Amino acid sequence: MARRRQAVTIRHVAADAGVSLQTVSRVINKEPSVRPEMLARVKASIERLGYVPSIAAQRMAGSRSYLIVALNDRERTIAGWRDRQGTDWVDQMLLGGLLTCAEHGYRMIVELVDTHSDHIERELRAAIAAIRPDGVILTPPHSENTLITCLLEEHRIAFARIGSRIAGPGFAVAMDEAGAARLATEHLIALGHRCIGFIAGPDDYELSGWRTEGWLAAMADAGLPTDDLLAVGDFGFASGRAAAAALLDGAVPPTAIIACSDQMTLATLELARERGFDVPGDLSILSFDDTPIVRFVAPPLTAIVQPIAELTACAVKRVIGDPAPEAAEPIIVPATLTIRASTAAPRSLA
Amino acid sequence: MARRRQAVTIRHVAADAGVSLQTVSRVINKEPSVRPEMLARVKASIERLGYVPSIAAQRMAGSRSYLIVALNDRERTIAGWRDRQGTDWVDQMLLGGLLTCAEHGYRMIVELVDTHSDHIERELRAAIAAIRPDGVILTPPHSENTLITCLLEEHRIAFARIGSRIAGPGFAVAMDEAGAARLATEHLIALGHRCIGFIAGPDDYELSGWRTEGWLAAMADAGLPTDDLLAVGDFGFASGRAAAAALLDGAVPPTAIIACSDQMTLATLELARERGFDVPGDLSILSFDDTPIVRFVAPPLTAIVQPIAELTACAVKRVIGDPAPEAAEPIIVPATLTIRASTAAPRSLA
DNA sequence: CTGAAAGCGCTAACAC
DNA sequence: GTGTTAGCGCTTTCAG
Numbered sequence: 006m007a008r009r010r011q012a013v014t015i016r017h018v019a020a021d022a023g024v025s026l027q028t029v030s031r032v033i034n035k036e037p038s039v040r041p042e043m044l045a046r047v048k049a050s051i052e053r054l055g056y057v058p059s060i061a062a063q064r065m066a067g068s069r070s071y072l073i074v075a076l077n078d079r080e081r082t083i084a085g086w087r088d089r090q091g092t093d094w095v096d097q098m099l100l101g102g103l104l105t106c107a108e109h110g111y112r113m114i115v116e117l118v119d120t121h122s123d124h125i126e127r128e129l130r131a132a133i134a135a136i137r138p139d140g141v142i143l144t145p146p147h148s149e150n151t152l153i154t155c156l157l158e159e160h161r162i163a164f165a166r167i168g169s170r171i172a173g174p175g176f177a178v179a180m181d182e183a184g185a186a187r188l189a190t191e192h193l194i195a196l197g198h199r200c201i202g203f204i205a206g207p208d209d210y211e212l213s214g215w216r217t218e219g220w221l222a223a224m225a226d227a228g229l230p231t232d233d234l235l236a237v238g239d240f241g242f243a244s245g246r247a248a249a250a251a252l253l254d255g256a257v258p259p260t261a262i263i264a265c266s267d268q269m270t271l272a273t274l275e276l277a278r279e280r281g282f283d284v285p286g287d288l289s290i291l292s293f294d295d296t297p298i299v300r301f302v303a304p305p306l307t308a309i310v311q312p313i314a315e316l317t318a319c320a321v322k323r324v325i326g327d328p329a330p331e332a333a334e335p336i337i338v339p340a341t342l343t344i345r346a347s348t349a350a351p352r353s354l355a
Numbered sequence: 356m357a358r359r360r361q362a363v364t365i366r367h368v369a370a371d372a373g374v375s376l377q378t379v380s381r382v383i384n385k386e387p388s389v390r391p392e393m394l395a396r397v398k399a400s401i402e403r404l405g406y407v408p409s410i411a412a413q414r415m416a417g418s419r420s421y422l423i424v425a426l427n428d429r430e431r432t433i434a435g436w437r438d439r440q441g442t443d444w445v446d447q448m449l450l451g452g453l454l455t456c457a458e459h460g461y462r463m464i465v466e467l468v469d470t471h472s473d474h475i476e477r478e479l480r481a482a483i484a485a486i487r488p489d490g491v492i493l494t495p496p497h498s499e500n501t502l503i504t505c506l507l508e509e510h511r512i513a514f515a516r517i518g519s520r521i522a523g524p525g526f527a528v529a530m531d532e533a534g535a536a537r538l539a540t541e542h543l544i545a546l547g548h549r550c551i552g553f554i555a556g557p558d559d560y561e562l563s564g565w566r567t568e569g570w571l572a573a574m575a576d577a578g579l580p581t582d583d584l585l586a587v588g589d590f591g592f593a594s595g596r597a598a599a600a601a602l603l604d605g606a607v608p609p610t611a612i613i614a615c616s617d618q619m620t621l622a623t624l625e626l627a628r629e630r631g632f633d634v635p636g637d638l639s640i641l642s643f644d645d646t647p648i649v650r651f652v653a654p655p656l657t658a659i660v661q662p663i664a665e666l667t668a669c670a671v672k673r674v675i676g677d678p679a680p681e682a683a684e685p686i687i688v689p690a691t692l693t694i695r696a697s698t699a700a701p702r703s704l705a
Numbered sequence: 706c707t708g709a710a711a712g713c714g715c716t717a718a719c720a721c
Numbered sequence: 722g723t724g725t726t727a728g729c730g731c732t733t734t735c736a737g
Binding site for chain 3 (some may be wrong): 024025026027028031038039040043062064065066067
């Protein structure tokens with residue numbers, strides 16, 4: 006292999022501009038203590054020579070590495086890619102993470118590590134030692150893995166925990182679950198619905214509670230009753246079917262149903278079909294997951310979309326901005342709603 | 356920020372093992388000239404101390420950077436992510452690229468650059484200067500951009516061109532288009548079809564010709580005629596509809612149709628439906644793109660799936676293995692077929 | 706405000 | 722075979 010050396014180094018720039026290396030370094034690092042005149046001269050040389058500092062050299066000299074590691078669960082990530090079910094979690098992460106990194110002159114490296122493995126610590130230590138990243142973005146289920154967070158803290162590496170609300174080391178960045186439920190509910194209310202059923206997720210997920218609260222609050226704000234309008238599932242299809250049946254057979258049959266997962270929503274759709282309901286004519290349906298299947302089913306489902314890209318963008322900004330992983334308020338990012346064909350005004354209003 | 360220094364360096368290992376730095380370095384780099392005894396001693400120290408070399412330092416000292424850059428088109432990639440249509444191109448690339456890199460102790464960095472922009476050269480130069488990658492993986496449409504390939508060659512950086520067959524600098528790695536068409540055709544033949552229509556892509560795409568050849572060859576091998584069984588589209592929906600109509604209204608109405616894009620296949624499906632054909636009972640349909648919509652439509656479509664992950668894996672292996680970007684034979688990777696519900700034996704056989 | 710010196714962790718090139 | 726020397730490109734001291 007050719008002995009690859011940097012084509013144009015800080016030395017060339019210094020010579021070209023007739024200043025010391027140090028001055029060039031100061032310009033690169035945007036230090037304030039440089040006379041405007043020098044600054045201009047150096048900048049001109051950098052531009053002319055097309056100089057770009059080597060991140061390896063910068064790291065070596067004790068500065069930043071300009072590298073951010075995104076730590077994903079190996080098994081889940083690979084399984085998702087192999088299934089090709091279009092779970093675009095990683096894509097959205099890249100969208101938010103990569104672009105934000107690029108904006109700030111950073112690069113992002115995706116690392117896959119086993120959660121359950123005993124050598125997770127070894128893997129992480131190795132990655133840190135090899136890459137020496139300035140920051141790490143943790144994704145579920147790593148976000149609340151204390152083994153990881155402790156290690157990162159010990160190494161004094163800034164990190165963000167996506168999808169976590171637990172205060173603690175690192176920045177917690179999560180979606181506004183309650184707000185999302187409220188958004189969904191208000192969309193339906195605006196359409197004219199008054200009986201809006203809600204199929205919540207299982208109680209052992211903290212977010213289930215937050216979502217239910219959002220629905221309750223939105224209903225209350227609109228002066229609408231919620232009695233007999235709440236059912237609970239486990240995110241799976243079967244439980245969704247049962248919950249939908251309970252709602253539809255209940256004392257106050259809803260004209261719209263919000264379900265907290267794509268599977269439960271699909272189950273609701275299936276049941277509605279079997280009963281001869283027109284969707285959205287007789288029943289509006291809204292999903293809390295915006296997976297591809299939800300987009301290609303007939304009718305395409307209105308759905309809450311999780312702002313993974315924004316979460317990651319926030320995470321990167323925090324991690325870059327403040328290298329000291331001080332405990333901070335969790336950052337809550339609002340969800341958005343993608344309106345498709347499964348929600349409409351109830352027939353009674355049409 | 357804390358002055359972050361490597362926790363355990365080559366020096367610690369050397370001291371611990373009672374050898375010189377160089378010996379440790381030799382062990383790290385798997386150089387043969389180390390006595391087994393020393394080797395064992397050093398390895399033990401490395402293991403005990405949990406030492407992992409810093410890639411920054413390795414690069415600085417003139418060795419490899421253990422970094423591979425995957426160069427993707429900015430606009431397309433971002434558009435794909437934003438659309439959330441589940442084009443899992445990047446995912447599959449990551450699947451193949453990331454894992455292969457990891458196996459060999461490399462990391463992959465995804466870089467987005469504008470194809471059309473004038474500053475593509477500036478962007479690429481900057482990335483190279485900053486990262487100093489050992490290799491670059493080019494994806495369409497960069498794969499045949501001579502500006503890029505020349506720059507890479509000039510910097511003597513190994514690179515692979517995915518989806519390209521043009522010989523030249525770098526390694527060309529592409530799917531076996533003809534083989535894919537043959538695979539599709541043979542699947543249908545095995546099912547009992549004798550009249551198999553083919554909707555080709557536009558002539559200005561080289562791969563259109565290859566695919567058509569594959570179909571022709573498979574038909575010929577089976578002793579089946581192909582007259583009046585070939586139609587041409589432009590990959591779009593409307594052209595697919597017209598092509599399908601021509602086939603169905605032709606002299607020898609096919610019992611199965613292969614279309615060279617998901618849109619043309621969907622158009623064929625729509626037309627078949629309108630004519631009261633049962634799919635696959637009256638007409639089997641096979642797509643050449645395995646996009647999500649193809650998987651969620653009813654019936655789910657049998658489709659050729661492009662081996663992006665494997666292509667990328669091959670590309671990485673080549674680039675890592677042979678740093679000298681000598682011209683080499685293009686590497687052709689076979690496609691696979693995912694059988695779903697849109698293909699079956701023709702009714703006449705049922 | 707600017708420059709000179711030292712060194713980050715590692716490997717290339719030589720010596721031994 | 723193994724150890725020694727000299728940097729890689731940059732930023733940190735610390736002087737001027």
